[in-house]
Amino acid sequence: MxxxxxxxxxxxxxxxxxxxxxxxxxxxxxxxxxxxxxPMAAMGGDPRQLVNFPPEMREHTLANMRDHLAAISEILAAMSTGHYAKAARTASTRLGLDSPAAAGCKPEPAAGAPMMSRPGDMEHRMGKAMPEGMRNIGLEMHTAASDFAAEALKATGINNPKPALAALSRVIQQCSACHATYRVQ
Ligand code: HEC
Structure with a gap:
């Protein structure tokens, strides 16, 4: 009983x-x-925030991401063989503030510009669709990549790649910070 x-x-x-x-x-x-x-992840206890992009924006984001990883891989290969200027170039053109992928994370240009008809239109639409916190981390990542490029250009002169490598680790910290917080699927 x-x-x-x-x-x-x-x-x-x-x-x-x-x-x-x-x-x-x-x-x-x-x-x-x-x-x-x-908002809590719908099911299964995933703590990341779901960012509800339309399908083509999600595809575009993931393609960008795959290129980000490929760029990091090429940068590390170049750094490890002493090709510091090449590493700087890869960072500037594929990850830095002036790279096409950074456009959506940068603050809006002057109002009134016809957003939808510009090249890079998808990046700008993404910029509007992203939560502010996500865009800020993206901006940090692109800024860190430009900082890395500047350090990598100095590496030959000072015969020391360590400051550049430290800057590169700050880039990857931002990749991780965003991945820990947001998802698109
Ligand atoms: C501002 C946010 C943000 C930053 C910064 C960021 N990512 Fe991502 N990344 C994402 C999101 C969101 C996903 C999709 C994750 C999901 O939905 O599960 C993703 C997915 C990926 C994927 C998987 C792509 C696929 O096809 O599934 C790779 C690889 C990746 N990121 C690499 C990187 C690298 C490398 C960096 C840094 C250089 C980086 N990301 C920076 C947000 C970010």
Whole structure:
């Protein structure tokens, strides 16, 4: 009798309280318990914020991303063989503030410019669709890539690639920061 009571109490607890507790226990999305209004991942406890891009924007983002990774890989190969100027060029043209991919993360140019008819239009639409926090991290990443390029150009003169490598690690920190917070699918 007593056992039955305990068993049914346990069962009730399982049905009522445990799912929420288990989520806490596993370090899942705490935002639902907190004050801030960040939407919780729909299912499965993914704590990243879903950014709901239309399909072609999502494709474009992921293609950009794959190029970001390829660029990092080429930069590391160049750094490891002492081709610092080449590493700087890759960073400037593919990741830096003046690269095409940075356009959507930069602050808006003067109002009134016809956004939809410009080349790089997709980047600008993405800039508008991104949450501000995401765009800020993107801007940090592009800024860090330009900083890296400047350091890499100095590496030959000072015969020391370490400051450039430190700058490169700050670029990758921004990649990770964004990936930890946002997803598009
Ligand atoms: C401002 C945000 C942001 C920054 C900065 C960022 N990413 Fe991403 N990246 C994303 C998002 C969002 C995804 C999609 C993740 C998801 O939906 O699961 C992604 C996905 C990727 C993917 C997977 C692509 C695919 O085809 O699935 C790679 C590779 C990647 N990023 C590399 C990088 C690298 C390398 C950097 C830094 C040089 C970087 N990203 C910087 C937001 C960012």
């Amino acid at each position: 007593r056992r039955t009571l305990i068993a049914s109490t346990v069962l009730l607890l399982l049905m009522a309280g445990v799912p929420a507790q288990a989520q806490d226990h596993q370090g899942m999305d705490h935002s639902m318990h907190g004050d801030h209004a960040m």
